[in-house]
Amino acid sequence: MSESVLRPENTEPVEFTQENLGWVPWLEPFPIDELTERHWTGLTDKGRANSDYFRLLVRDPDILGARTRTDNDIFYNEKGGLPRALRELSATTASRVNGCIFCASVHSRFATQKSKRGDEVQALLDGGVDAEQPDAAWRAVIDASAALTRTPGEFGPEHVQALRDAGFDDLAIADVIHGAAFFNWANRLMLSLGEPTPPAS
Numbered sequence: 610m611s612e613s614v615l616r617p618e619n620t621e622p623v624e625f626t627q628e629n630l631g632w633v634p635w636l637e638p639f640p641i642d643e644l645t646e647r648h649w650t651g652l653t654d655k656g657r658a659n660s661d662y663f664r665l666l667v668r669d670p671d672i673l674g675a676r677t678r679t680d681n682d683i684f685y686n687e688k689g690g691l692p693r694a695l696r697e698l699s700a701t702t703a704s705r706v707n708g709c710i711f712c713a714s715v716h717s718r719f720a721t722q723k724s725k726r727g728d729e730v731q732a733l734l735d736g737g738v739d740a741e742q743p744d745a746a747w748r749a750v751i752d753a754s755a756a757l758t759r760t761p762g763e764f765g766p767e768h769v770q771a772l773r774d775a776g777f778d779d780l781a782i783a784d785v786i787h788g789a790a791f792f793n794w795a796n797r798l799m800l801s802l803g804e805p806t807p808p809a810s
Contacts, residue, residue, distance in 0.1 A: 621804050622710050625734035627721060630714045631806035632799070638664035653677045665802055680795075683787045691777070691784035694723035695750050699788030700795075701730065702738060702754035709796035711805035716792070746775040753782075754789035 614635055622630060638661045639648070649655065651670025654677075657663040666673045684696055691699075697720035704713035717734055721727040729747060732740040738755040742748045753768040764786075772782045 616804060619804060619806055622807055625705060625710055625713050625717075626808075627714060627717045627727070627731065627734065628808040629718070630711050630808055632662060632711050632803055633806055634661045634665055634803040636665060636802065638662075639667050640664075647671075650674060651677075662799070662802070666798070680791065683784070683791050690780040691750075691788075692723070694720055694726075695746070695781075696784055696788045697723060698730070698733075698747065698750050699754040699785050700792040701733060702751050703758045703789045703792035704796055705733060706738060706755050706758040707793065707796040707800070709792075709799050712792065712796050712799055714805070744775075745771070746777075749775040749777070750785055753785050757786065757789040758793055 614633075614637060616633055616635070619633060641658055641664070644652075644658060644667070648667050648670045649658075651667050651673040652658055652663060653674060658667075663673070666676070684693070684700075687693055697716045700716040701713055701720050704710075704716060713734060717730050721730045724730070729742060732742065733751065738751050742751060749768070749771040753764060753772060756764040756768055769782060772785060777785070
């Protein structure tokens with residue numbers, strides 16, 4: 610049984626940022642020296658054993674394996690559909706709505722790297738989902754992702770139409786939905802299992 614870990618020494622960041630934050634768990638991660646072949650299969654990438662987060666999730670290796678394959682397909686399979694930058698924008702939007710400062714920092718950096726539009730990404734972090742955006746495509750992705758994040762029933766035909774009007778086909782619209790839906794889940798894991806730490810100085 611994992612024991613809880615208090616973090617009174619940590620000064621948890623309270624502002625959304627594109628800086629490289631750390632993250633510490635509230636439960637003891639699974640010990641590396643006790644990982645079995647089933648655990649390694651669930652991790653899918655041996656380097657993930659160095660992450661406290663993944664060594665918490667690997668306590669259920671089959672679910673972690675399915676989670677990771679889903680994550681990889683949503684964000685790295687670019688055989689059609691939404692450009693990677695906008696997939697990351699969808700994840701950033703969900704994280705901003707849910708208040709997951711750590712996830713927002715990770716995916717806003719990816720959104721900036723892939724789009725070269727750091728000012729627009731920062732506007733989302735600073736001003737929230739209603740912050741002004743310069744084009745219809747970004748506006749449509751943010752609005753659809755935010756609606757799904759607040760409650761799935763808030764997402765409706767008007768969001769699909771806005772995405773279509775911005776030039777997205779069915780596969781791209783599915784990518785917006787998948788990115789936001791996945792990060793609703795991912796945010797809840799991060800928020801319930803630990804807390805962010807300030808960027809390394």
